[in-house]
Amino acid sequence: MNHLTREQVAQRMAHDIPDGAFVNLGIGAPTLVSNFLPPDREVILQSENGILGMGPAPAPGEEDPELVNAGKKPTTLLAGGAYFHSADSFGMIRGGHLDICVLGAFQVSARGDLANWSTGAPDAIPAVGGAMDLALGAKQVFVMMDHLTKQGDSKIVPECTYPLTGVACVSRVYTDLAVLDITREGVAVREILADITFQALQGVTAVPLLKF
Template sequence: MGYGRRSKEQLAARVAQDIHDGAYVNLGIGMPTAVANHLPAGREVILHSENGILGMGPAPREGEEDYDLINAGKQPVTLLPGGAFFHHADSFAMMRGGHLDICVLGAFQVSATGDLANWSTGEPGAIPAVGGAMDLAIGAKQTWVMMDLLTRGGESKVVAHCSYPLTGIGCVKRIYTDLATFACMPSGLRLIDAVAGLERVELERLIGLPVQAA
């Protein structure tokens, strides 16, 4: 294999690179929370959390955590000057009202045309965890997914049709993975970039789907 993989921090930095100045952004539970630590210096991005925070900063330094100030994943966060906290009903009104520019979510599967499955595998005994994902996926102006391209078993999480219960239909605009970045279009996947040494033909073999050139 003549290519490497983006680490979780490198992937977070790749996502952060594309967030425009002045954007209102929700970072989903799990891997997306790391994006807060990689926003480019001098770029103002207003981070939102559905449990009722606007204006989050990066993770606090060790020993400076305040567990009264947490994100939706119960991780301690910081609050930037001008930041605010409020009732989660108001937070969901922001999400449902179309006031967020971007949400970044994790996923179990994403279809080539942007269908999202990220709240349940549908397996017996699995704990459903939809949270605010449905509201975010449909309410945000752009929904981006951040995930590993392959499962531990080597199967692609980018698929022709999701086999897991759907969170939203045709809502995902971009998929950021450890191997490549894609745009989801009505015609299918378009390659934005890939790690050095990974050719499009190999990417198509891994996914099992055609990928339009960048």
């Protein structure tokens, strides 16, 4: 089965972020979205460690050790950008001022429950970060994740078995196989990204899929 790379998934997601949106990119793969935002759109990126107007990753050799995103990775600041205290950053998040947040996930349920901070294993390292605030505070939650675990199990599930980050909060899921909308009727396939059929996609997904 042909899977998209994380860069290709990030590029596909960036296409759906509208002009004028205020967006938070979560730690890890979601930060790749900043590298693919269309140049003809003004998208204002917020980082929970206290940046508004964050830009793409810097070119090699141009990193500023004092300018990093929430995942401690080098980033850039666009013209008009600003730094501020993390308390002010979470005031933006909890105040409902973000249009979209992009998060990774271990599991997403058919009704949009999100599990992304722990697998619940005894030796798992808790990694809550700001995910719970973002899942509740953002107007839309986009998830970027692999469609399957390393063991080949679907990460889109009837019910999450890992500790929850948020309940019924996910709007859309971007995987290396498809773009899926979480609707009241169920999980709808907006677009198949890999070279597979709808039936093949259903075969590797643990919930019934609807045609968009």
